[in-house]
């Protein structure tokens with residue numbers, strides 16, 4: 567049973583890896599993912615300068631997932647640039663998440679990464695919901711089109727975007743029309759957390775996290791139907807791009823479902839935060855078991871083959 571996959575021309579022995587933001591801010595964390603059974607790794611979204619992020623508590627696990635308002639804590643892009651400069655790309659693909667506070671910052675960082683002349687894969691984050699005062703690009707179609715036009719003009723290497731969840735068919739169509747303008751935009755990672763949820767503790771009658779009156783991005787089981795809808799809809803609307811699925815993955819079954827909906831690879835956030843890097847070994851084993859039960863030899867046997875009624 568072969569669970570390998572490719573993003574562009576880069577082979578992954580497993581289709582599963584971390585979601586940006588989880589187990590990827592420190593080089594020690596990136597190395598833990600690299601030494602695990604994950605098929606790739608992605609770094610924490612970076613900004614021009616290092617950031618402490620929002621006051622704690624800023625992450626909480628809940629019965630069916632998680633809520634976070636980290637506030638983009640990271641060491642600044644040079645830290646991840648150094649990791650990318652020395653990385654051994656023959657091992658597993660390295661994705662670099664970029665989340666500048668301005669288009670100029672994004673262009674500056676992306677240029678620095680492409681000048682490394684290394685096969686890293688930039689994932690431009692259009693969907694951070696937790697930087698106070700910064701509306702996320704993914705929900706402003708004109709601003710997103712402007713930013714992607716400038717990024718595409720500046721980028722010689724292929725890149726991807728990390729997208730927020732969309733919920734309205736016309737929004738799917740408008741977003742896809744924008745993405746399809748850009749040939750070197752090669753992958754779409756769907757979805758980021760569902761922004762600005764609120765989790766309340768009944769006993770204390772209090773929110774769980776400190777920033778933003780307790781509002782934060784929702785992940786985990788709660789978001790699986792939305793994640794699958796975004797994966798499958800962009801899979802159908804953007805046939806020249808690969809889709810990376812993210813959202814609601816806790817077992818091999820959800821890995822299978824994301825791939826069935828069209829994903830070429832999948833990322834795990836909440837479940838990885840809660841379980842640790844051994845998760846990847848478990849997910850790979852569970853995916854193999856499902857494939858064997860169904861008689862599939864490889865991921866292409868079922869990728870994108872979701873049946874409709």
Ligand SMILES: C=Cc1c(C(=O)O)[nH]c(=O)[nH]c1=O
Pocket residue numbers: 587611634635636637638639665691693694695696697758759783
């Ligand atoms: C990059 C900021 C993000 C953050 C964060 O750092 O607060 N949390 C998310 O759930 N998604 C993000 O994209």
